Amino acid sequence: MDVDPRQYENITINDNDSHNIVLSYLIHGCFKDTVESLVASTGLKVPAVQLEDMEKRKRILHFALEGNALDAIALTEHVSPDLLENNKDLLFDLLSLHFVELICSRKCTEALEFAQAKLTPFGKVQKYVEKLEDFMALLAYEEPEKSPMFHLLSFEYRQHVADSLNRAILAHANMPSYSALEKLIRQATVVRQCLSEELGKDVQSAFSLKEFLKS
Amino acid sequence: MGGVGSVGPPSKRRKVSSTEIPEKSSVSMADDAIGSKGVKKVEFVRLIADALHSLGYRKTGEYLEKESGITLFPSVINEFSQQILDGNWDESLNSLRKISILDESVVKSSSFVILEQKFLQLLDSQNPDDALRTLRTEITPLSINHNRVRELSSLVLCSGQAMVKPKPRSVVLHDLQKLFPPNVMIPEGRLLHLVEQALDLQRDSCSFHNSLIGKTSLFIDHNCGKDQIPSKTLQILQEHEDEVWFLQFSHNGKFLASSSRDKSAIIWEVNLDGKVSLKHRLLGHKKPVSSVSWSPNDDQILTCGVEDVIKRWDVISGECLCVYQKNDLGMVSCCWTPEGDRVFSGATDKSVIMWDLDGNELESWPSQKTVRISDLQIMGDGRYIVSICKENMIDIFDRSPLGCERIIKENHNIVSFTLSEDKKFLLVSLVNQEIHLWRIHGDIRLLARYKGHKVSRFVVRACFGGLDQAFVASGSEDSRVYIWYRETGELLETLAGHSGAVNCTSWNPTNPHMLASASDDRTIHIWGLNHVD
Numbered sequence: 001m002d003v004d005p006r007q008y009e010n011i012t013i014n015d016n017d018s019h020n021i022v023l024s025y026l027i028h029g030c031f032k033d034t035v036e037s038l039v040a041s042t043g044l045k046v047p048a049v050q051l052e053d054m055e056k057r058k059r060i061l062h063f064a065l066e067g068n069a070l071d072a073i074a075l076t077e078h079v080s081p082d083l084l085e086n087n088k089d090l091l092f093d094l095l096s097l098h099f100v101e102l103i104c105s106r107k108c109t110e111a112l113e114f115a116q117a118k119l120t121p122f123g124k125v126q127k128y129v130e131k132l133e134d135f136m137a138l139l140a141y142e143e144p145e146k147s148p149m150f151h152l153l154s155f156e157y158r159q160h161v162a163d164s165l166n167r168a169i170l171a172h173a174n175m176p177s178y179s180a181l182e183k184l185i186r187q188a189t190v191v192r193q194c195l196s197e198e199l200g201k202d203v204q205s206a207f208s209l210k211e212f213l214k215s
Numbered sequence: 216m217g218g219v220g221s222v223g224p225p226s227k228r229r230k231v232s233s234t235e236i237p238e239k240s241s242v243s244m245a246d247d248a249i250g251s252k253g254v255k256k257v258e259f260v261r262l263i264a265d266a267l268h269s270l271g272y273r274k275t276g277e278y279l280e281k282e283s284g285i286t287l288f289p290s291v292i293n294e295f296s297q298q299i300l301d302g303n304w305d306e307s308l309n310s311l312r313k314i315s316i317l318d319e320s321v322v323k324s325s326s327f328v329i330l331e332q333k334f335l336q337l338l339d340s341q342n343p344d345d346a347l348r349t350l351r352t353e354i355t356p357l358s359i360n361h362n363r364v365r366e367l368s369s370l371v372l373c374s375g376q377a378m379v380k381p382k383p384r385s386v387v388l389h390d391l392q393k394l395f396p397p398n399v400m401i402p403e404g405r406l407l408h409l410v411e412q413a414l415d416l417q418r419d420s421c422s423f424h425n426s427l428i429g430k431t432s433l434f435i436d437h438n439c440g441k442d443q444i445p446s447k448t449l450q451i452l453q454e455h456e457d458e459v460w461f462l463q464f465s466h467n468g469k470f471l472a473s474s475s476r477d478k479s480a481i482i483w484e485v486n487l488d489g490k491v492s493l494k495h496r497l498l499g500h501k502k503p504v505s506s507v508s509w510s511p512n513d514d515q516i517l518t519c520g521v522e523d524v525i526k527r528w529d530v531i532s533g534e535c536l537c538v539y540q541k542n543d544l545g546m547v548s549c550c551w552t553p554e555g556d557r558v559f560s561g562a563t564d565k566s567v568i569m570w571d572l573d574g575n576e577l578e579s580w581p582s583q584k585t586v587r588i589s590d591l592q593i594m595g596d597g598r599y600i601v602s603i604c605k606e607n608m609i610d611i612f613d614r615s616p617l618g619c620e621r622i623i624k625e626n627h628n629i630v631s632f633t634l635s636e637d638k639k640f641l642l643v644s645l646v647n648q649e650i651h652l653w654r655i656h657g658d659i660r661l662l663a664r665y666k667g668h669k670v671s672r673f674v675v676r677a678c679f680g681g682l683d684q685a686f687v688a689s690g691s692e693d694s695r696v697y698i699w700y701r702e703t704g705e706l707l708e709t710l711a712g713h714s715g716a717v718n719c720t721s722w723n724p725t726n727p728h729m730l731a732s733a734s735d736d737r738t739i740h741i742w743g744l745n746h747v748d
Contacts, residue, residue: 108347108351109344109347112343112344112347112371112372115372116372120372123372132369133365133366133368133369136365136368136369136371136372137364137365137368137369138368139347139350139351139368139371140350140351140354140355140364140365140367140368141351141355142351142352142355142356148361
């Protein structure tokens with residue numbers, strides 16, 4: 001779909017809106033120092049409590065990304081009590097991170113004991129059974145990186161768990177779990193795709209965000 | 216003449232060493248065949264030795280091995296088997312590696328089987344750490360059967376519980392036997408299996424086969440002569456006063472019922488010595504009796520008068536228990552449901568009626584369900600009604616709400632039909648002097664034709680019979696009884712003796728050597744074997 005510059009000119013954008021969009025993105029990602037810079041340059045107001053919470057959240061996520069699930073869990077309990085109680089999926093994912101840590105440090109006996117103590121209770125619920133089996137299968141390999149389940153050891157997996165944890169903590173604190181920036185991008189993409197479908201056949205390809213931003 | 220290096224086929228001089236599997240030298244032993252079909256002597260002797268061992272004749276088996284110079288198993292295999300049975304997994308793995316002719320994939324799969332048992336045993340004795348070590352260091356590196364490796368990992372959590380019970384060791388040995396090529400570990404009971412195969416083949420090719428398995432012997436080929444089929448008149452029953460139209464043995468083979476133009480039916484008893492005697496005369500019909508029908512448990516019988524009423528009788532007392540009739544209608548056929556709780560009848564207005572035992576009409580299917588002189592059968596727990604609905608068509612009607620109708624169409628008029636005991640097959644007698652065998656279970660298909668008898672003016676009936684219902688018998692207008700081999704349609708016997716058209720035959724369901732026939736000459740013949748067994 002061709003860009004029609006005339007349409008764009010007619011829309012006014014409020015500076016404040018732009019600043020808030022950037023701010024929400026930074027808060028979501030716990031970029032504390034950058035937030036402080038932005039606040040200093042733009043005159044936005046951010047309550048101190050929010051800054052502290054952001055600091056704590058940053059530490060929790062950092063633990064998770066390192067694979068230090070136990071500390072992540074402890075701090076989460078401290079910051080948002082009951083969160084993990086009510087979110088068993090997340091708890092399982094975090095516990096499994098610790099299990100993976102033990103495996104990677106080749107502490108098999110400890111890993112086995114940990115699994116028996118903390119993970120097997122989940123096995124009573126059908127939806128966790130397959131996941132549990134995936135993790136347990138790691139025990140069979142002396143070089144888990146070479147097993148079929150190697151993706152469970154990867155940084156991407158830890159990132160995935162950390163993201164879920166982040167959204168859960170934000171939701172728990174009644175803050176939006178998706179940043180305004182993310183929402184806008186999603187909205188724009190969906191709208192463009194719908195429109196291009198409606199217009200029919202002589203449209204070449206699906207909407208590409210990258211191309212759009214370059215144009 | 217020649218020294219060691221001279222010409223001569225190596226086989227004559229080479230001896231089989233006891234640690235090699237004989238087959239390694241089979242290239243040179245190949246010309247040691249026995250018989251004319253290439254049976255290898257080495258294999259034959261090994262089978263015999265194996266059979267001797269499994270019968271418990273160890274000494275004889277070992278002596279045979281010594282005397283023939285052909286070993287049953289090299290000693291390493293024996294050691295291996297024993298180690299498996301004793302549960303010495305690690306030693307068995309060592310022996311496995313010594314068996315040189317196994318190829319890599321067999322070695323791996325066998326190792327997996329053995330290590331799996333070792334793993335389960337460790338778990339079963341509450342030793343999860345050692346089990347885990349076995350899994351990690353021995354099983355996983357085999358790099359096969361990854362799904363099973365995954366399952367075993369999960370089992371580590373279940374140490375000591377029921378699901379980690381190892382298999383019995385004889386089963387493990389059996390599983391390993393299946394993995395090994397057959398010339399290394401001979402499949403269990405192989406010689407017996409070959410003999411049983413031969414016996415099956417002999418039986419299958421015997422078209423006169425009409426006796427039970429106990430009579431087979433290994434000393435001669437199984438081949439029944441015609442002497443297993445009833446072919447001699449043993450008894451003539453002369454109690455009817457007019458043409459005998461129908462007869463049928465009861466399901467338990469203890470009684471025979473016949474019906475006649477003389478307006479009566481007779482219940483006969485089959486005594487233990489094979490003689491048939493009159494038990495009851497069922498009198499009271501005002502018209503000739505066209506057919507009878509035994510209740511499923513043989514305690515009652517229905518008789519059908521020609522376009523008249525149906526009566527229900529008690530077999531023990533001979534009393535008439537109930538009469539089925541409908542105003543202005545005559546009945547043409549009758550039949551029980553398999554539960555014995557309902558009676559079906561065909562009527563002169565081409566309808567089929569269902570009755571309860573007390574004579575009350577429960578339901579009727581009005582149109583085009585039957586023709587004037589007809590047969591009727593019920594199958595499938597009372598769900599299907601089978602009848603001749605038009606002169607050349609048989610209708611299998613499904614009574615259930617969404618049921619459909621299936622039709623068998625013939626090119627000639629149908630005279631009668633019979634349903635097999637297992638309700639899967641139909642014998643249809645046609646006016647063009649053929650009997651057709653149809654399969655009605657699953658796809659409807661014409662399976663065979665039987666010819667040679669005579670049908671042109673009268674209703675003539677056919678029946679199944681003999682051991683496993685292997686034969687088809689029919690009456691004929693030329694006064695003979697005809698017997699065919701069901702499978703091939705081959706005419707096996709024609710039995711002469713009657714002096715009038717034979718209308719109906721019935722084979723005793725519990726005595727494959729007894730056949731009864733009913734004729735226009737007013738008699739019933741009981742046929743049996745032509746010699747004393």
